[in-house]
Amino acid sequence: MVADYEPILSSRYGVPDAHRLAVAERNGAYATAKKALLTMRPDAIKEEVKKASLRGRGGAGFPAGIKWGFLNPKEGDDIYLVINGDESEPGTFKDRTLLNLDPHRLIEGALITCWAIGAHKAYIYIRGELAHSIAILDAALDEARAKGYVGARPFGKNYPIEIFSHPGAGAYICGEETALLNSLEGRRGEPRLKPPFPAIKGAFGMPTIVNNVETISAVPDIIRMGGETWCNLSRLAPRDGGVRLYGISGHVKKPGVYEAPVGITLRELIDDYGGGMLHDDRPLKAVIPGGSSTPVLRPDRMVEAEAEDHPLHEWHGKSEIDVPMGVDTFRALGTMLGTCCAIVMDSSVNMVDAARNLMRFYRHESCGQCTPCREGSGWLQNTLEEVCEGRGRPEDVALLVDIANNMMGNTICAFAEGTAMPMLGMIQQFHQEFVDAAAAGLPEGYRHDDSTRAGLAGDPADAVADGASTDDTSTDEVTA
Amino acid sequence: MPFALTAEREKQVEALLTRYPNARAALIPVLWVCQRQHGWISPAVRDWVAQRLDLSTATVTGVVTFYTMFFDKPVGEHVIWVCRTLSCDLRGGKAIQEHLEQRLGCHAGGTSTDGKFTLMKAECLAACGQAPMVQIDDDYHENLTLEGLDQILDSVGAAPAEEA
Ligand SMILES: Cc1cc2nc3c(=O)[nH]c(=O)nc-3n(C[C@H](O)[C@H](O)[C@H](O)COP(=O)(O)O)c2cc1C
Ligand code: SF4
Ligand code: FES
Numbered sequence A: 001m002v003a004d005y006e007p008i009l010s011s012r013y014g015v016p017d018a019h020r021l022a023v024a025e026r027n028g029a030y031a032t033a034k035k036a037l038l039t040m041r042p043d044a045i046k047e048e049v050k051k052a053s054l055r056g057r058g059g060a061g062f063p064a065g066i067k068w069g070f071l072n073p074k075e076g077d078d079i080y081l082v083i084n085g086d087e088s089e090p091g092t093f094k095d096r097t098l099l100n101l102d103p104h105r106l107i108e109g110a111l112i113t114c115w116a117i118g119a120h121k122a123y124i125y126i127r128g129e130l131a132h133s134i135a136i137l138d139a140a141l142d143e144a145r146a147k148g149y150v151g152a153r154p155f156g157k158n159y160p161i162e163i164f165s166h167p168g169a170g171a172y173i174c175g176e177e178t179a180l181l182n183s184l185e186g187r188r189g190e191p192r193l194k195p196p197f198p199a200i201k202g203a204f205g206m207p208t209i210v211n212n213v214e215t216i217s218a219v220p221d222i223i224r225m226g227g228e229t230w231c232n233l234s235r236l237a238p239r240d241g242g243v244r245l246y247g248i249s250g251h252v253k254k255p256g257v258y259e260a261p262v263g264i265t266l267r268e269l270i271d272d273y274g275g276g277m278l279h280d281d282r283p284l285k286a287v288i289p290g291g292s293s294t295p296v297l298r299p300d301r302m303v304e305a306e307a308e309d310h311p312l313h314e315w316h317g318k319s320e321i322d323v324p325m326g327v328d329t330f331r332a333l334g335t336m337l338g339t340c341c342a343i344v345m346d347s348s349v350n351m352v353d354a355a356r357n358l359m360r361f362y363r364h365e366s367c368g369q370c371t372p373c374r375e376g377s378g379w380l381q382n383t384l385e386e387v388c389e390g391r392g393r394p395e396d397v398a399l400l401v402d403i404a405n406n407m408m409g410n411t412i413c414a415f416a417e418g419t420a421m422p423m424l425g426m427i428q429q430f431h432q433e434f435v436d437a438a439a440a441g442l443p444e445g446y447r448h449d450d451s452t453r454a455g456l457a458g459d460p461a462d463a464v465a466d467g468a469s470t471d472d473t474s475t476d477e478v479t480a
Numbered sequence B: 001m002p003f004a005l006t007a008e009r010e011k012q013v014e015a016l017l018t019r020y021p022n023a024r025a026a027l028i029p030v031l032w033v034c035q036r037q038h039g040w041i042s043p044a045v046r047d048w049v050a051q052r053l054d055l056s057t058a059t060v061t062g063v064v065t066f067y068t069m070f071f072d073k074p075v076g077e078h079v080i081w082v083c084r085t086l087s088c089d090l091r092g093g094k095a096i097q098e099h100l101e102q103r104l105g106c107h108a109g110g111t112s113t114d115g116k117f118t119l120m121k122a123e124c125l126a127a128c129g130q131a132p133m134v135q136i137d138d139d140y141h142e143n144l145t146l147e148g149l150d151q152i153l154d155s156v157g158a159a160p161a162e163e164a
Helices: A021-026 A031-039 A042-051 A064-069 A095-101 A103-117 A131-146 A177-184 A213-225 A227-231 A266-273 A327-332 A351-365 A371-388 A396-407 A415-429 A431-440 A450-456 B007-017 B024-038 B043-053 B057-066 B086-090 B093-104 B146-155
Strands: A079-085 A119-126 A162-167 A208-212 A243-250 A256-261 A284-288 A341-346 B078-083 B117-122 B134-136 B139-141
Touching: A021 A103, A021 A131, A031 A103, A031 A213, A042 A064, A042 A103, A042 A213, A042 A227, A064 A103, A064 A208, A079 A103, A079 A177, A079 A213, A095 A103, A095 A131, A095 A213, A103 A119, A103 A131, A103 A162, A103 A208, A103 A213, A119 A131, A119 A177, A131 A162, A162 B024, A177 A208, A208 A213, A213 A227, A213 A243, A243 A266, A243 B086, A256 A266, A266 A284, A266 A341, A284 A351, A341 B086, A351 A371, A351 A415, A351 A431, A351 B086, A371 A396, A371 A415, A371 A431, A396 A415, A396 A431, A415 A431, B007 B024, B024 B043, B024 B057, B043 B057, B078 B093, B086 B093, B093 B117, B093 B146, B134 B146, B139 B146
Parallel strands: A079 A119, A079 A208, A119 A162, A243 A341, B078 B117
Antiparallel strands: A243 A256, A284 A341, B078 B134, B134 B139
């Protein structure tokens, strides 16, 4: 199945120099944009994108065609397209491959989308660390401008479209769409209260569509193939259509970015694409399915969906990692598909330590506008530091649950939930491990990079014995 | 000393200003142009940027301090960011940091005594599948081994580690 799959979205990844316009064009780029701008009405394009069931690839999975329909510009409004290339959700590294290997696909998608939604200007916001990706994209934009594809008369049509890159400067929160708009406008990257939503009042106070890099890059294929045909490439059609990029990192033999139809399982991603577990004697313990904000799954936990009308009934009694990866299926499972980039952890990892690593991240990245988020992320980290250092108290497990619960609901943006949910998920799935650490700290001599640290020095034979695995077979539920 | 951009960089600023409906939106890209020339965002740089974009210095400072990549203090000739978020840590990010600290003789957040390197801890740099990794100035170095890291450090002119 992996071997005979013909990539669509990443079809030019294997073509040398596909970031050059001439090469990309020889391999299909811009033919669809030309056809769309010269022969299709904007409404017809929007209709195809709706039929495609293209779910947003930035994390929330909102259908792109429906989002575009929220625009309702007033006379004299400028509509903007803003493309989110902030890519900072821990574990996520897929958009960068599009920017580096096939920027013309993104530009082509931006041209078609601008025409479809009535925008004359698009900004592609890219995190500041990716200086090389920004340079590659800028060079591609220069080539497209020189050819006349971007500019006053794209493909000869009297419909000016300008596209610019815009750099970030180091702040996870700028991936949140309203923080990103503030950052684009030269402000601190602090999220704005919604409503108004960007489609009503976004960049520079104007109606704005914000979409992820991969979402926009999928548009040319949808228009070329037709929305329905593209949608049906998915195993979860018609609700969650097409193909997408999957990332896999952590303890697998072949971490990386792979294209596949929507709806493969985590087990397939790990075994067939990721090459299986890194060490044959360290089994899979847990997997964070789609970026650090998505609650963790474990292979030895079974789906409970006995009721015939349960959305996951088909997978009742199967492992959590055998459920197809989709926006709706993973929500039904109590987690989220997020960015579809999985972090794989083997039996050498202590979940309390993994939680501490992530809570350090969230504490560092909270923008600080909302008290529950600012204080909560700090408390979570401090409590986990104490627990990991052996200074915890038995009541700290309940305290962590309490803090996390209090972060949800009353904040300006979804960052706080994205912090609290994975925290609660880890405690729920590995309760005993948290209880043990609160009582006695992390196991003696434990380091979560033990399974690769010795290998780093070039001599895997020195690999430190696995003394750290706490096999948690408890099914204790968190009571909160 | 007042700050000014080279003629070539001033041209970049002019081009940036044409991209947006107002001058303020060019603030972050303009700060980048300045930091690439000056190495950090000194008070003189802030004053210059404020004047160039017709903003208050307080506004510029508020933005500079929000973003981790803008340095409000001088840094070493090269800045090394070591990723310590989960995917990298699972593949040895901590060992990479320890090795860097030993070789450079400074802790994360500090600068080597020869002033050549500033070492910083980074949060996920979108290279998780190529962990462990570091960013040195604009360049990503991925799938690191300790030997590989040593070679990279040699090539950017780090002194050999002192015997412990
Ligand atoms: C804290 C936070 C961080 C986010 N980071 C990103 C990001 O790095 N990239 C991205 O595309 N979307 C990110 N999002 C989602 C965006 O807010 C927005 O939903 C998305 O860009 C919309 O595009 P899509 O519908 O095509 O997915 C983030 C959201 C939150 C709450
Ligand atoms: S929830 Fe957190 S990150 Fe979001 S606006 Fe509030 S403080 Fe900032
Ligand atoms: S965790 Fe290091 S690059 Fe993502």
